Amino acid sequence: MPEPTPGQTVGPFFHDALPVEGGDRLVPGGSPGAVRLHGRVLDGRGDPVPDALLEIWQADPAGRVAQEHGSLRRDRVDAGVFTGFGRAATDADGAYVFTTLEPGATAPGAAPFVAMTVFARGLLDRLFTRVYLPDDVALAADPFLGMLSPEERSTLVARREHDGSLRFDVRLQGDGETVFLRFPRGSR
Amino acid sequence: MTDSHESEPDDQETISREIAAAQQEDAPHGRRTATRLDFPAYRSSALRHPTKELRHVDPEGVELLAPVFGERDVDPSEADLTAQRGGEPIGERIRVAGRVLDGDGRPVRRQLVEVWQANAAGRYVHRRDQHPAPVDPHFTGVGRALTADDGSYSFVTIKPGPYPWRNHRNAWRPAHVHFSLFGTEFTQRLVTQMYFPGDPLLALDPIHQAVLDPAARERLVATYDHDLSEPEWLLGYRWDIVLTGPHATPLEEQDHA
Numbered sequence: 001m002p003e004p005t006p007g008q009t010v011g012p013f014f015h016d017a018l019p020v021e022g023g024d025r026l027v028p029g030g031s032p033g034a035v036r037l038h039g040r041v042l043d044g045r046g047d048p049v050p051d052a053l054l055e056i057w058q059a060d061p062a063g064r065v066a067q068e069h070g071s072l073r074r075d076r077v078d079a080g081v082f083t084g085f086g087r088a089a090t091d092a093d094g095a096y097v098f099t100t101l102e103p104g105a106t107a108p109g110a111a112p113f114v115a116m117t118v119f120a121r122g123l124l125d126r127l128f129t130r131v132y133l134p135d136d137v138a139l140a141a142d143p144f145l146g147m148l149s150p151e152e153r154s155t156l157v158a159r160r161e162h163d164g165s166l167r168f169d170v171r172l173q174g175d176g177e178t179v180f181l182r183f184p185r186g187s188r
Numbered sequence: 189m190t191d192s193h194e195s196e197p198d199d200q201e202t203i204s205r206e207i208a209a210a211q212q213e214d215a216p217h218g219r220r221t222a223t224r225l226d227f228p229a230y231r232s233s234a235l236r237h238p239t240k241e242l243r244h245v246d247p248e249g250v251e252l253l254a255p256v257f258g259e260r261d262v263d264p265s266e267a268d269l270t271a272q273r274g275g276e277p278i279g280e281r282i283r284v285a286g287r288v289l290d291g292d293g294r295p296v297r298r299q300l301v302e303v304w305q306a307n308a309a310g311r312y313v314h315r316r317d318q319h320p321a322p323v324d325p326h327f328t329g330v331g332r333a334l335t336a337d338d339g340s341y342s343f344v345t346i347k348p349g350p351y352p353w354r355n356h357r358n359a360w361r362p363a364h365v366h367f368s369l370f371g372t373e374f375t376q377r378l379v380t381q382m383y384f385p386g387d388p389l390l391a392l393d394p395i396h397q398a399v400l401d402p403a404a405r406e407r408l409v410a411t412y413d414h415d416l417s418e419p420e421w422l423l424g425y426r427w428d429i430v431l432t433g434p435h436a437t438p439l440e441e442q443d444h445a
Contacts, residue, residue, distance in 0.1 A: 002291065002428075003403070004432040005378065005407050006222060006407065007222075008366075009395060010379050012316060013312040013314040016304065016312075016313055016329075017302055018302060018304075045235055057254070059249060063249075069257060069258030069260050071256065071257055073261050075260065084250070103250075105249075107248070107249065110248065115250050115251050117374075121232055122232030123233070124223045124225050125222065125223040126378070127238065127242075128374075144246075148243070172235070174239070177238060177239060177240055179243050180238050180242050181243055181244075182241075182244050182245070183245065183251070
């Protein structure tokens, strides 16, 4: 059985390689149901992390997980195909923004979420987390969320802003540290 | 702030001592193949590593699948980093090739491999790289490829140079190529770095050494492969990558008797 290859930091110089034009746009702006998912990536002192990269991967509003090519070049996205994948780097304020649709449940009664991966200089291996939707009726019954303290749970649920956008900050360390995930049988 | 030592940057001796201490401390726990996130010798990790245990969760919904990339995402020419800017880049031309496999040894097919690296002088094409080494006008240092049906990938590029960074006084990164990989599940996502065999900087580097298990650390180092070399043209390095995921089904012990 082959042994896993360990992860390493994305480093400070990924910007010309990984972010792609329109990578933060899962749907064209102004599409029906389009929502901004945005926030900041912060370090243990609460300072912005300006060299982080976030990826999201999600179902469409009907809970369907697309398996469409074209997640990188975005031509399919601009043609109205929902591929469910997005990639965005943080700016000088540690801020990111995705334009997307709110995901639906992938199974009856499941709480819908956007899966997120976090990369950054200074972060030696990538981190996984989930962005749950606020005011979702399924949140209360979700078995995973039920295992978390209210404080921990609050780090995984986006906040609805006045403009209807979803606010989700990633705190790598310290007060309100985001809950990061480990999957069973994985190496890390 | 009156402590005069505060203004003195750490030296390699200090960093090497911290690396040794971490590896000593980890040894009693047996093999630990994961990269340690809290690795003080990598100074930038101090405020950027989670302090709480990662929470164990069963993957569900989207996490059991991965985004797919296809021919429309990647042009085959993107796998040749020496032919992107209308001229020959300076440096030692190399091929880096290998296979992407899952934890059961199955090929990861038709998936995206992205690479980025410094040029032969150790300089990135990046506005924040201020290392006073030449930028090569014929080298972007960025490439993409899709794995073939047998999980294989291949890039033609220039061997990157080591470069200084500011982790401590006289800190130098070993030559490396950054790799970004997707598997067939979201949980297999991997960003890592490929190093070159025999590099004396590897033992000094807190990023490479944050993989505490020596065997796991060795898996980040490519092998020189003369079969990949081409006469009058380039030298070849082989590097296989193994992605793991929660649903890599263990092979049953087969009784062939």
